[in-house]
């Protein structure tokens with residue numbers, strides 16, 4: 001591996017990944033479980049594309065093209081992570097696990113065809129998207145830094161760079177909206193609301209479908225509490241202080257506060273302390 005971290009540009013494909021460097025000895029089972037779950041969530045992007053295009057249906061051609069491209073990149077994240085997981089565990093089948101996930105999980109706002117955003121406005125929608133991209137960008141950075149397996153390092157590095165660009169796309173889109181700006185409080189609550197949804201079924205159920213084989217379903221039925229704890233455990237274990245600080249800075253910037261000010265420092269310290277508490281409780 002190169003001594004300095006490579007810079008990954010937009011528009012890569014699965015053929016650009018150095019799959020031949022795969023080293024099964026360096027696969028960590030907890031990370032493998034997390035990669036499988038992440039593959040399912042990423043692969044679910046087409047539904048988000050349909051929904052976002054509805055929210056921006058009269059928003060101009062540029063944003064619709066950007067949403068389409070964004071969705072293709074997210075789907076590719078799913079395929080890259082899935083292919084890696086299939087190499088690391090020959091019993092894993094991305095398509096099968098994904099089919100089960102799709103059958104059991106559809107967020108309410110993907111079902112109807114209402115034109116508006118569930119966040120109340122396009123600005124609200126962009127704040128929620130920025131929160132998600134902040135989360136994914138820091139998560140894959142943490143994964144890249146936590147694994148010793150060279151191919152996962154590369155994939156996580158490429159994905160983290162994409163997620164950061166997605167954040168910038170939605171941040172710029174947020175600031176381009178002609179809708180009136182919201183109060184800092186309103187923005188804050190939309191961000192908090194989206195963060196709280198991370199406790200929702202999506203991640204826990206993806207973890208379940210990805211890691212409990214269908215033949216064991218009857219023996220190990222889905223339990224949100226159990227599987228959200230299991231799915232959170234890996235996340236907590238791989239984060240370092242710097243990943244959390246970056247995450248907090250990105251979210252703080254979206255609500256219009258200074259990413260290098262007291263708020264970001266205070267919240268960063270608070271979140272880090274809470275994570276460490278959870279980590280020692282789970283140990």
Ligand SMILES: [Fe+2]
Nearest residue numbers: 042074077136
């Ligand atoms: Fe992604």
Ligand SMILES: [Fe+2]
Nearest residue numbers: 133136163166
């Ligand atoms: Fe993304």
